Amino acid sequence: PMLKYLLEQSMNDYRIAHKLYWHLRQLLLTETVHFIRYYYLYMALLYIIEDYFRTELETQYDLCINLRKIGLELKSSELDREYLIEQLKILNNEFFQSNQRSCRLPCQFSFITNNIDIKSCTIFSSLTCPVQLVFDPIDLSSKKFSAIYKIGDDLRQDQIILQLLTCMDKIWQSNDIDCRLSLFNVTPTQESCGFIEMISYSETLLEIEKPLGTWKGSFGESALYNWLRLHNTNENDFRMAVENLTYS
Known part of the structure; x- marks a missing residue:
């Protein structure tokens, strides 16, 4: 029933078919125990989609x-x-x-x-x-x-x-x-x-800390604070940036 459901959903929504295709592609390269099952599902997926999408x-x-x-x-x-x-x-x-x-x-x-x-x-x-x-x-x-x-x-x-x-x-x-x-x-x-x-518009912790010489990874709190302050000069923007970081 689950395989039938996946194929039906793939026919109705090619976004699902797209995800399923790539999931099956890598399974066919790495799976050994259930290879035949995944292979038949892969072939069934290719069969039900239209030629242009294939x-x-x-x-x-x-x-x-x-x-x-x-x-x-x-x-x-x-x-x-x-x-x-x-x-x-x-x-x-x-x-x-x-x-x-x-x-x-x-x-x-x-x-x-x-x-x-x-x-x-x-x-x-x-x-x-x-x-x-x-x-x-x-x-x-x-x-x-x-x-x-x-x-x-x-x-x-x-x-x-x-x-x-x-x-x-x-x-x-x-x-x-x-x-x-x-x-x-x-x-x-x-x-x-x-x-x-x-x-987009993001930097790694290394990029943030390297100019300050404080390579402490996620523990470089002062570097993060200074970087947020540098890029958020307005007090409200700075408070929002700190809040976003805290929540995340």
Whole structure:
């Protein structure tokens, strides 16, 4: 009954079909005990959706294959941003422009892109060499979409935690409790790799504390206070910023 329900909902709402597709995709790569069951569910999903949407999903998967190839080369050879820019130019030309393709993003159903904003892309200095990707919208009135493409971490753990927090936030909100959470999408696309949606206009604790020389992580209270004061000169804005931080 549950599988039938999922398929029925996927037929009625392609946002659900989109999420189910990517969930099944990574299960087919990692699951061994129930592989056959997931495989039949995956094939049933592809059967019930319309041809145009099936093609869209295949295009998304092709994009992920290309990004994974670039990411693995960056990690294995310790290449720099110049190599990333060069490869993204090739990807833009061969994947999007030559074929006149547009593509939904695995991590954001509502966003359709036909170009990567190469100048805004970069590599984070981390062991897994995550890449910040910025996608241009096909609708010029929309904002660009930023995501981290990461290889080497099991993003399923992050995905489950975010799903749990989303459910908890809905319960809290229904009881008039607003914890001011900034929730984001995490979408594993292949084994140990996938997309993490970036929160716009945000900085990490390291970026906040580094200029002050107080690298204490979440315990750097004075650095947080000073940073909030710096960016909220109005007393009411500062009080609201402190309240948001406290609730979250």
